[in-house]
Amino acid sequence: MSEGTVAKKQKLSVPFDYDKYLRPKKLPHIWCPGCGHGIVLKALLRAIEASGLNKDDICMVSGIGCSSRTPGYVDFNTMHSLHGRAFAFATGIKFAKPNMKVIVITGDGDALAIGGNHFIHTCRRNIDLTVLVYTNAIYGMTGGQYSPTTPLGDIATTSRYGNIEPPFDACKMAEAAGASFVARGTAYHTLELEKTILEAIKHKGTSVVDIIDACPTYYGRMNKYKSATHMMEVIEKDGTVSVKQADKLPPEKLEGKLLRGVLYKTDRPEYCEQYATQVMGKATGK
Amino acid sequence: MAEHKKKLLQGNEACVEGAIYAGCKFYAGYPITPSTEIAEGLSVRLPKIGGKFIQMEDEIASIAAAIGGSLAGLKSLTATSGPGFSLKQEGLGYACIAEIPLVIINVMRGGPSTGYPTGPSQADIMQAKWGTHGDHPAIALTPAYVQEILTETVRAFNLSEKYRTPVIVLYDEIIGHMREPITIPEPGELEVIDREKVTCPPDEYFPYDERFEVPPLAPFGTGYRYHVTGLNHKKDGFPTNDSKQINENNLRIMRKIENHKAEIWKNEEVSLKDADVAVFSIGSTARSANFAVKAAREAGIKAGLLRPLTIWPFPDAAVKELAKRVKAIIVPELNLGQMVLEVERCAGGACKVEGIHRVDGEPITPAQILEIIKKHAK
Amino acid sequence: MGEAALKLPNIRINEKLCKGCSICVDFCPTNVLEIKGTVVAVKDLAACTRCQLCDLRCPDFAISVID
CATH class of the missing domain: 3.40.50.970 (Thiamin diphosphate (ThDP)-binding fold, Pyr/PP domains)
Known part of the structure; x- marks a missing residue:
């Protein structure tokens, strides 16, 4: 079923007044023509509207890179932090003010390479952060170097002979490290992504959404994709299968495809609550 | 209690x-x-x-x-x-x-x-x-x-x-x-400065408002929604490529400290008023220096100690003034020569400056310092 | 659905925000849009089914279908 048909059949969240959550004067954003980051941002803003959260209670923290420019465009408490360290800054804010909804915006290089250790330990603590990893298989801000999710053999400015480093699966990593909500979406499946992000926001604990989106300028051009649309069709639509469909498909049809949807969800004690009840409780003898 | x-x-x-x-x-x-x-x-x-x-x-x-x-x-x-x-x-x-x-x-x-x-x-x-x-x-x-x-x-x-x-x-x-x-001091005995509260309406708030030397900081989640970045930024916190604004951003964060050095500086002086030879030292080394200065005084040498409790911003004024009226400033420090360079800079040749350096994991002793005090007292 | 559905949709395009990436043009199931110069333009408004895919997949907050 195409997204268009889905859009018709379900109650639509569009047209949507994005300006309610944007800092409209900051637009146009810095992202290249066809970059998927804007599509993801729109899904996120619709999910936030659906969550009913108040703008004053939302904090968005990012690291460094293209996706990490997101906080500059949204009207929340926003922090553009250091490369890879968004998790740690966000942990500090959330821990100091547990009533805030803290959303981490990070890219695959930011989260899985330079921020890999922070990513792991954020998941392990299961602190209540909503983490959106924009996975576009490239370092875009610096001009197209291979990233921890660049597929084997692919071309980047630092892998002219083909990438020899196997790519990371952010979802498997998150689940193994202890995140209590793990999901994947794509910019192509934007309504599905909106619902997934909403579920992630509502979840108490570390929720990680790996979002496949396209970098047509660097990754696309170097790897012979014709356009942003072409990338969305090949990588995001044909390269993924929803978890619901996957159950019905034979293993050979799933080969080389990434699963979409909520991949893992469990109830596990959340860090700030544990601190309040276990640590502060014992320290004060309550 | x-x-x-x-x-x-x-x-x-x-x-x-x-x-x-x-x-x-x-x-x-x-x-x-x-x-x-x-x-x-x-x-x-x-x-x-x-x-x-x-x-x-x-x-x-x-x-x-x-x-x-x-x-x-x-x-x-x-x-x-x-x-x-x-x-x-x-x-x-x-x-x-x-x-x-x-x-x-x-x-x-x-x-x-x-x-x-x-x-x-x-x-x-x-x-x-x-x-x-x-x-x-x-x-x-x-x-x-x-x-x-x-x-x-x-x-x-x-x-x-x-x-x-x-x-x-x-x-x-x-x-x-x-x-x-x-x-342990009683409450109220030492000054405790709390963060300045922001009182203006949110739409008038700028986290880096250049009208203030130190603009007040509104905590996240208090209704002041603003942007924080490590990039050079404008008064509203958003990044800028404007060279004038970048310059102002860089200079203001220096100025807010530079203009208040005198309030940030804090020195302890030991028998420095009539000293011929001064020791400039911090931390455990300054404790040794204190003994050395007292021993020197007992031996009839007019020695004194300048002990900064603020090392940055560097106590330029105190060292400059001292250099004009002593024969030498001795700088014992547990490294191979860091503060001594600053002391030399401030002394500007007005007196001799000699470092005592030690990096063997042992403290600098009063005897080591006394020996150099004696050398310069001659 | 009969003749009553003839009211044409209102497709709002913000040319200052459009970067001409062509995603909306390519994914429109009924070929309503085209790139004119460097930005998107409406080619065949009558063909629009209000599916809103152009809005949903536009990365630049540049297009929406206001009924």
């Missing part, structure tokens, strides 16, 4: 007392010798008073979490030692440009690298000033006694809140681990 006022405490424990006294409510750290007792102490104390303690996955994460805690409105602390201080430089620069109050304790141990974890050092003086890249303001305090670790930790919090900037407290392993009887 009076019977609890006197305590026999280790330097690092006094730091904990100072932090609590100053109103610290957030600590993020990573275990490292010889500063770990600060984390251990605060892990017990903070949850009792509604404060937050978290052990992060590394030193970088620790300073980042502490900056986050501060931005959310809590007085925040992180503590470390040399190798950890190297890692924290990234976050230190962020706190400088984003103007986030924060206190960083560095209990100095031997280096470079892993060096000598259980031995004292004073080799991070220059790192405290120049460790993070780019031009940036630096405030670093250098207590020499256990009691002073408490009071200087309080002063560090005060300065960081007043000037909206990270403040470093540097002391060496000797006083970090030394036990001395100290007095």
Whole structure:
């Protein structure tokens, strides 16, 4: 079923007044023509509207890179932090003010390479952060170097002979490290992504959404994709299968495809609550 | 309560007392010798008073979490030692440009690298000033006694809140681990400066408003929705490529400290008024210098001690003035020559300057200093 | 659905924000849009089914279908 048909059949969240959550004067954003980051941002803003959260209670923290420019465009408490360290800054804010909804915006290089250790330990603590990893298989801000999710053999400015480093699966990593909500979406499946992000926001604990989106300028051009649309069709639509469909498909049809949807969800004690009840409780003898 | 006022405490424990006294409510750290007792102490104390303690996955994460805690409105602390201080430089620069109050304790141990974890050092003086890249303001305090670790930790919090900037407290392993009887001050006895409250309506608030020398900082989640970045930014916190604005951004964060050096400086002087030979020293080395100066006086030599409790901004004025009226300034320090370069710069040739340096993990003794005092007294 | 559905949709395009990436043009199931110069333009408004895919997949906050 195409997204268009889905859009018709379900109650639509569009047209949507994005300006309610944007800092409209900051637009146009810095992202290249066809970059998927804007599509993801729109899904996120619709999910936030659906969550009913108040703008004053939302904090968005990012690291460094293209996706990490997101906080500059949204009207929340926003922090553009250091490369890879968004998790740690966000942990500090959330821990100091547990009533805030803290959303981490990070890219695959930011989260899985330079921020890999922070990513792991954020998941392990299961602190209540909503983490959106924009996975576009490239370092875009610096001009197209291979990233921890660049597929084997692919071309980047630092892998002219083909990438020899196997790519990371952010979802498997998150689940193994202890995140209590793990999901994947794509910019192509934007309504599905909106619902997934909403579920992630509502979840108490570390929720990680790996979002496949396209970098047509660097990754696309170097790897012979014709356009942003072409990338969305090949990588995001044909390269993924929803978890619901996957159950019905034979293993050979799933080969080389990434699963979409909520991949893992469990109830596990959340860090700030544990601190309040276990640590502060014992320290004060309550 | 009076019977609890006197305590026999280790330097690092006094730091904990100072932090609590100053109103610290957030600590993020990573275990490292010889500063770990600060984390251990605060892990017990903070949850009792509604404060937050978290052990992060590394030193970088620790300073980042502490900056986050501060931005959310809590007085925040992180503590470390040399190798950890190297890692924290990234976050230190962020706190400088984003103007986030924060206190960083560095209990100095031997280096470079892993060096000598259980031995004292004073080799991070220059790192405290120049460790993070780019031009940036630096405030670093250098207590020499256990009691002073408490009071200087309080002063560090005060300065960081007043000037909206990270403040470093540097002391060496000797006083970090030394036990001395100290007095815990009563509430109100020491000044405690809290963050200035923002009162203007949210649409009139600019986190980097250049009309203020130090613009007030609204904590996240209080209705003032604004942007914080490590990029050069405008008054509203958003990044800029405008050279005029970049220049203003860089100069203002320097100016807010530079214009207030006299209030930030703090020196102790020992028999310096009529001195012919002066010693300039900090921390445990200054304690040796104190003995050496007294011994010199007993031997009829007019020796004195200038002991800065603020090493950054460097006490230029005091050293310049001193250099004009003494024959020599002796600079003993547990490194191969860091403060001595600053003293030479300030003396500008007006007197002799000689360093005493030691990097074998042992303290500089009074006898070592006395010998050089005698040499210059001739 | 009969003749009553003839009211044409209102497709709002913000030319200052459009970067001409062509995603909306390519994914439109009924070929309503085209790139004219460097930005998107409406080619065949009558063909629009209000499916809103152009809005949903536009990365630049540049197009929406206001009924």
